[in-house]
Amino acid sequence: MSPLFRARSRRALIAGAVTVGIVSMAAAPGAYAAGSTVNPFASSRGFTVVASGDVSLGNHELEGSVAAGGTLSTPSANYPLIHHVAGSADYTVPLVDGVPVRILAGRLGGGTFDVTNAGATSGTPEWNATAKLVDTTDVTAAPDAGQVMLQSAAGGVVHLPRMPYDEAALDAVATDQDSVAAYLGSTAAAASCLTAMYDTDSVNHVTVEDQGGLVFPSGFADDRPNVLDYADLVGEWGPKVIKQDRFDGYVPTAQAPLIIRVPSGTTAIGPVNIEGWSAQQGAQQTLARFIMLDLSEIAGPVTVSGLELGAVFAPNADVTFDSGISHNGQWITRSFTAHGGGELHHHLFGGEIPCTQTDPVDPTDPTDPVDPTDPTDPVDPTDPVDPTDPVDPTDPVDPTDPVDPTDPVDPTDPTEPTDTDSPADPSAGPAGTAAQTGALAVTGGTVSGLAIAAGVALLGAGLLLVARRRRAGVR
Numbered sequence: 001m002s003p004l005f006r007a008r009s010r011r012a013l014i015a016g017a018v019t020v021g022i023v024s025m026a027a028a029p030g031a032y033a034a035g036s037t038v039n040p041f042a043s044s045r046g047f048t049v050v051a052s053g054d055v056s057l058g059n060h061e062l063e064g065s066v067a068a069g070g071t072l073s074t075p076s077a078n079y080p081l082i083h084h085v086a087g088s089a090d091y092t093v094p095l096v097d098g099v100p101v102r103i104l105a106g107r108l109g110g111g112t113f114d115v116t117n118a119g120a121t122s123g124t125p126e127w128n129a130t131a132k133l134v135d136t137t138d139v140t141a142a143p144d145a146g147q148v149m150l151q152s153a154a155g156g157v158v159h160l161p162r163m164p165y166d167e168a169a170l171d172a173v174a175t176d177q178d179s180v181a182a183y184l185g186s187t188a189a190a191a192s193c194l195t196a197m198y199d200t201d202s203v204n205h206v207t208v209e210d211q212g213g214l215v216f217p218s219g220f221a222d223d224r225p226n227v228l229d230y231a232d233l234v235g236e237w238g239p240k241v242i243k244q245d246r247f248d249g250y251v252p253t254a255q256a257p258l259i260i261r262v263p264s265g266t267t268a269i270g271p272v273n274i275e276g277w278s279a280q281q282g283a284q285q286t287l288a289r290f291i292m293l294d295l296s297e298i299a300g301p302v303t304v305s306g307l308e309l310g311a312v313f314a315p316n317a318d319v320t321f322d323s324g325i326s327h328n329g330q331w332i333t334r335s336f337t338a339h340g341g342g343e344l345h346h347h348l349f350g351g352e353i354p355c356t357q358t359d360p361v362d363p364t365d366p367t368d369p370v371d372p373t374d375p376t377d378p379v380d381p382t383d384p385v386d387p388t389d390p391v392d393p394t395d396p397v398d399p400t401d402p403v404d405p406t407d408p409v410d411p412t413d414p415t416e417p418t419d420t421d422s423p424a425d426p427s428a429g430p431a432g433t434a435a436q437t438g439a440l441a442v443t444g445g446t447v448s449g450l451a452i453a454a455g456v457a458l459l460g461a462g463l464l465l466v467a468r469r470r471r472a473g474v475r
Helices: 003-014 018-027 167-175 188-197 285-290 432-473
Strands: 036-038 049-051 055-058 066-073 077-084 101-106 111-115 130-131 140-142 148-153 156-164 207-211 214-218 225-228 258-261 291-294 299-305 310-320 327-329 331-339 344-347 354-356
Touching: 036 188, 049 055, 077 299, 101 148, 101 156, 111 130, 130 148, 130 156, 130 167, 140 167, 148 167, 156 344, 167 331, 188 310, 285 327, 310 327
Parallel strands: 049 066, 049 331, 055 066, 055 331, 066 101, 077 111, 101 130, 111 156, 225 258, 258 291, 291 310, 299 310, 310 331, 327 344
Antiparallel strands: 036 354, 140 148, 148 156, 207 214
């Protein structure tokens, strides 16, 4: 697979990931042990200007480097990125994928950048510094007098005179990681440490007296950060002159940096005018490395003009540097816009602040939900039992024929009276008469029976005789 094909394939994958990387830069968690000290600008990884979002550079020049999580652009037809002219040369440029760079950006917008590296010693990483882009899907690399020139569809151009051209130039410009945030640190933990430290004795709150519009700070410490409130340094008519009469020889150091706390709601920052401190090269310019303006409470737009010394920590602010005066220090912002005649000079912040908060406990990974048990297949309903055929009704039993009534028993014939020799009682009267005539009466039943029997016999004999005659006649 050719390097050019690898570059194109990778760019297609990265194109959709740049925005995610921008968000994670500001939101990635970080922690410092309670009781330790931290440098709030350690997350910059050595870049002069850092923004989680877009950066537009339209001021005079940048002596240093820039990291834009979003789009990098310039209204200029020739914006120079150099090493040193009026600032300090004693710094190193950041490394991205092992390559020294002055530009790291999510994507390239419009305008022309010229990475000349002027002021660097020949042959050093600062002399050979180049550029790295996360999203190169709309970028081409072309030869420019034997060197590389990048061009974007948005009209952006980057001249890289220290990078020889070859066919793999675009692949060399593309980052290995999918976001700018992957090359930077989190600002969240440092911001939490700043918020927590102000209410503790781990910092020294400087006493401020205002006399006729002049500010007289006093009571500086040399073993911990010294805090001044920005509201005490400005008046109705603008910034006040800060007198050193009561400083007692104080100068900011890594152990005792000067922290200027800017309250929320502030929309403009002017000069911090400490009488006797000059930002000129060879004077007190390097004090910028131990002065910090804390704008971490600001979420919104803020304009900085005339500030000469000190790093600006504003991870949630959209910062505009609009000044004809050069600034010395670093910037951490949400977005950054620069215009005006002032220059941006690199001075890496070297102060330490205490972190008094307890380390946040990493959230416990949520327990993976138990897969729901597959529902038991419903039991097929039992087929309904066929109804039993109704039993045919039993034929009714025919009623029993009524029993014929028993023929009445013929009355038993009366027994004939037994004759007696005794004479009838004469007193019986009519009964005696009956006895005299009663022979007929008593025997009358017998005579009648005999007569009937005789008649039946005669009839039978007669029938027999007739039958014989018929047979005889037949013969």
